[in-house]
Amino acid sequence: MQIAILSGKGGTGKTLLSVNLSYLAENGTYVDCDVEEPNGLLYYQLENKKTEEVSIKIPVVNHDLCNGCEKCTDFCKFNALAFILDKVRVFKDLCHSCGGCKLVCPTNAISEIDKTVGYIHSGKIFDTNIYSGEMIVGLESGIPIIDELLNQVKNSSRNVFIDSPPGNGCSVMESIRDSNYCLLIAEPTIFGLHNLNMVYNLVKVFNKKVGIVINKASENSIIEDYALENNVNIIGRIPMDLELGRINSEGKIVASYDEYKPLFTDILTNIYKELNL
Amino acid sequence: MIIALPTTTSGEKSFISEHFGRSNFFYIYNTETKTGEVYVNANKDGQGGVGVKSVEFILKHGTNILITPRVGEKAMNLLSETDVKIYTNTDEIVKENIASFLNGELKEL
Ligand code: SF4
Ligand code: SF4
Numbered sequence: 035m036q037i038a039i040l041s042g043k044g045g046t047g048k049t050l051l052s053v054n055l056s057y058l059a060e061n062g063t064y065v066d067c068d069v070e071e072p073n074g075l076l077y078y079q080l081e082n083k084k085t086e087e088v089s090i091k092i093p094v095v096n097h098d099l100c101n102g103c104e105k106c107t108d109f110c111k112f113n114a115l116a117f118i119l120d121k122v123r124v125f126k127d128l129c130h131s132c133g134g135c136k137l138v139c140p141t142n143a144i145s146e147i148d149k150t151v152g153y154i155h156s157g158k159i160f161d162t163n164i165y166s167g168e169m170i171v172g173l174e175s176g177i178p179i180i181d182e183l184l185n186q187v188k189n190s191s192r193n194v195f196i197d198s199p200p201g202n203g204c205s206v207m208e209s210i211r212d213s214n215y216c217l218l219i220a221e222p223t224i225f226g227l228h229n230l231n232m233v234y235n236l237v238k239v240f241n242k243k244v245g246i247v248i249n250k251a252s253e254n255s256i257i258e259d260y261a262l263e264n265n266v267n268i269i270g271r272i273p274m275d276l277e278l279g280r281i282n283s284e285g286k287i288v289a290s291y292d293e294y295k296p297l298f299t300d301i302l303t304n305i306y307k308e309l310n311l
Numbered sequence: 312m313i314i315a316l317p318t319t320t321s322g323e324k325s326f327i328s329e330h331f332g333r334s335n336f337f338y339i340y341n342t343e344t345k346t347g348e349v350y351v352n353a354n355k356d357g358q359g360g361v362g363v364k365s366v367e368f369i370l371k372h373g374t375n376i377l378i379t380p381r382v383g384e385k386a387m388n389l390l391s392e393t394d395v396k397i398y399t400n401t402d403e404i405v406k407e408n409i410a411s412f413l414n415g416e417l418k419e420l
Contacts, residue, residue, distance in 0.1 A: 107367070113360025116367040118389060125385070128360045174359070 036194040038213040042229025044200040047219050047249035049073055050282050052197040054289040054298045056162050061192040065183055066166035067209040068199045069176035075166045080157030088179045089148040090131040095122045099143035106135035127174055152179040180208045202236045215309055219247045222254040245269040245308055270301035312342040315374040316405050321349040323406040331379045332361030338405050339372050362386030378408050
């Protein structure tokens, strides 16, 4: 089973929720897809920690073989190739590794080399498997790393919790593509509602089962009203609680404290119910 | 000598574009024949690399002088490898800037 945890904006409790659910779930796996700002790992002192490189293919041009026909520069839709001063130049940051330029080159002047775009850290703690993607700062896209992360947990028989990137971009879509359930987390403020609405509209497109968790729940019923209107269930409320906030900010697992455990167990039970498990 | 300018509309009476990479057109002026040609900037809506493609374009047309308010970093690095000289415009109209350049009134970037 795969569950994606999403929010329209960073810092709304997405990591808190995913970390704690994966900790409590039997055979839980936590996957940090927020590759631009991975922080899930902060919670764990990993055992058997491993780090793998993720790389993509980038073209290199052999200028001796190149006849200057410019088929490659015309082909590249990403402006990653330009014919300047009688040479084809490759602008690596813009390349999407489609491999097309190599195919269209009539003289076989183009070959490919690996370019490292990020890392996947993995390990285990208690009974939970952990995967965390990290993108090299300054690169254009984290998609290759997210793809590799998802690839590693694909067909997993474990209960996989995906800490999605914030927002509603391509990388978010990647992270929910194979999920059985989408859990949206939002704070009960006008901004919170705005962000929730943004991700909800995205998830709707995918026709996935959805539930909402309210973080820093207060009397403000703005999220409840929204859920009712859109016929989505609220499956949990994390209260505004200074102690909880403190434990979490120290990088500890809130659900490992007796007084907070039921809060997250209930959310988990509700997800299972919604999925008829 | 060939002078290139990014422009918002076509022709010598056009405004100079604020963006070298994302201008709608390029005006390429030949000082020997005293004629100018208008070209559509085919790459202006690209996600990235538009500056680089503009450099490619003006080099193809044998440009010696580029008159533009600014140039992005990538494009600038490329241009610095070439013999193209960059001048900042003082007026908003293409024609006026070509005249000013020929009178030696524009400053090199
Ligand atoms: S691999 Fe694709 S994106 Fe990269 S330079 Fe070649 S054509 Fe462009
Ligand atoms: S397609 Fe091949 S031969 Fe043609 S310009 Fe590109 S690298 Fe050179």
